[in-house]
Amino acid sequence: MPSVRVAGVGVTPFGNAPERTGRDLFGEASATAFADAGVDRDDVEALYYGNFMGEMAEHQGHQGPLMAEAAGIRAPATRYETACASSGAAVRQAVKDVRNGESDVLLVGGAERMTNMGTAGATEALAIAADDLWEVRQGTTFPGAYALMARAYFEAYGGTREELAEIAVKNHANAVDNELAQYNSEITVEQALDAPMISEPLGLYDSCPISDGASAAVLVSDEYAEREGIDAPVAITGTGQGGDRLALHDREHLATSPAADDAAAEAYDDAEIAASDVDFAEVHDCFTIAEVLAIESLGLYERGEGIGAAARGETTADGDVPVNLSGGLKAKGHPVGATGVAQIADVVKLLQGDHVNGDAVPDANVGVAHNAGGTVASAVVHVLEVAA
């Protein structure tokens, strides 16, 4: 079976860019990825692209062909949509296709415009990731939904707002030198606790921002890389996807994420690794509580133990298993459709030793990316390793 290698990655700065179009953003990200990869655009066999709210943000569906043109390729293009896990799902198909010998060279990526809608508009658009009939029409927003999950967690396992704040503090600290991140400022626990409450117990600093941005990666088979002399030392060795009921009230428990549990188990099994092999992870911290659920789903912590990981210094940059060395969604930003592939980009750079926070994981061989949709009704997990 061919090994899937990441030949190149490209990510735009994440942040406020309401004047830039989706095609402009993805054109930049893909150009960076091609330059990094040294791969001929004519060799690309397909684009798998993630986008979530383009219909509402740009009045633009059918973005696959548009983004193929922006990337300068002429190939079939398909959009994947699993809410905030959209480009993670796109990566998953690309991995399958390369492994199965269907393709040697694929472009994956994603983009999202959000700030042009304003905060209220973006919040409303994000809400379509929840169940419109049973959640959104009753007033549920995502901060509200994750607040319910946080409360359920506290009730089941214990936990404090201070422990959540430590996660935000950690992720802001990781983003200080990341020039692509939306925020480069450190924050303190006190600042986080004193910030405006959004939905009890989640305050402003428990929440990721609204962001514009794009990401891209060129995936190739090991045979292609060898034949063409492409330097691509990082392999995607495991892929997993899980699904759950869309609406929170249909779940068995609000403080667990079976979709992510399943995705992680499948990805680890696929890569033939165990959670104990993971050196670091990029996880979907749309809210601080989401990072807790993620590291528990990834098996890095037992249920109820993830809440204190940042406070104990275990997932910080100098900890045993650093989480979100990029700054995470919290500080790096979260242009929804771009996030899954942006996580892949950070993991690749960390494994290759060319990441701004690479010193935190100098001998890392195994990194994991955890991308979640909605209140984790969808989850995609990928394992990346330095190829032998």
Place this chain on the structure above:
Amino acid sequence: MPSVRVAGVGVTPFGNAPERTGRDLFGEASATAFADAGVDRDDVEALYYGNFMGEMAEHQGHQGPLMAEAAGIRAPATRYETACASSGAAVRQAVKDVRNGESDVLLVGGAERMTNMGTAGATEALAIAADDLWEVRQGTTFPGAYALMARAYFEAYGGTREELAEIAVKNHANAVDNELAQYNSEITVEQALDAPMISEPLGLYDSCPISDGASAAVLVSDEYAEREGIDAPVAITGTGQGGDRLALHDREHLATSPAADDAAAEAYDDAEIAASDVDFAEVHDCFTIAEVLAIESLGLYERGEGIGAAARGETTADGDVPVNLSGGLKAKGHPVGATGVAQIADVVKLLQGDHVNGDAVPDANVGVAHNAGGTVASAVVHVLEVAA
């Protein structure tokens, strides 16, 4: 390599059902498909689902998990979006996954709600399949875009409104006994020519209607079918996808569809058949001119020869290669996300001899489904055959 079999199909009536939700429609289609298949829902490994305008029509994104629940399955679910070819793209991945041994049982399908938006609302929502910046904002609608394509065709190859009308007459005639079709009424050439002009040269009867509906199919590996005693004589033997520039002005010619040419060539090559092997086809006749472009892309006609095929009685039910025995999008209806899998359903029934128009192709072994997105910036073609 496993053979991909269609174990069961289900399609709701297409038409006006503004009171029905997407989940309700897909629940019905998938229940019919499971009943037809005799497959245990617990065996389903994933849902690949097509939807185009759910964000606008229902304020509902992230439909994958929602539709998995509606179908009564617990499995990862991903939405595919390539405008009107969305569920065709979903089928394509399912075919790859079964063939490559990734999965034995997959649910594919699609749904769309449109009539609740009203004609003007649905027309505006459909427009997001075109380039918002360069087409939609200049006033382009899909009837307008296809009218440009028809004019270009007439200019390049000749053709008349009467010849287009014959296509509408044929497809209405095919739908008379199709109880799932939106229209069961025959029309005459005179009626078509006298109908209100929508965008010269396309009149009301050159255009498919706005429709609600859903479709589903259960795909299995031949090994699974044999092991479980599932009757699934029809195989999907070829899959192809093509892409083109999104905006019409970026195309080399308005009267050709390179994306569909590529998709057909790939699907035929994959199935190891030639166009001359095709016994009948279901094609994407969103407008009458689209059927002409489709049958030329499928190689059933040389460029410039497809326009007269219906008028000459070659693609009618009693013709040599019947096209759109279902009634086509024109008379069957076109709930966008459902169309690709609905085409598969009709091809399967025609090959199995249990279609209302099955007498037209009593000894057919090879049927083709052609699903197009936008002004054919995306196209997906599948070849289905009675398994040996």
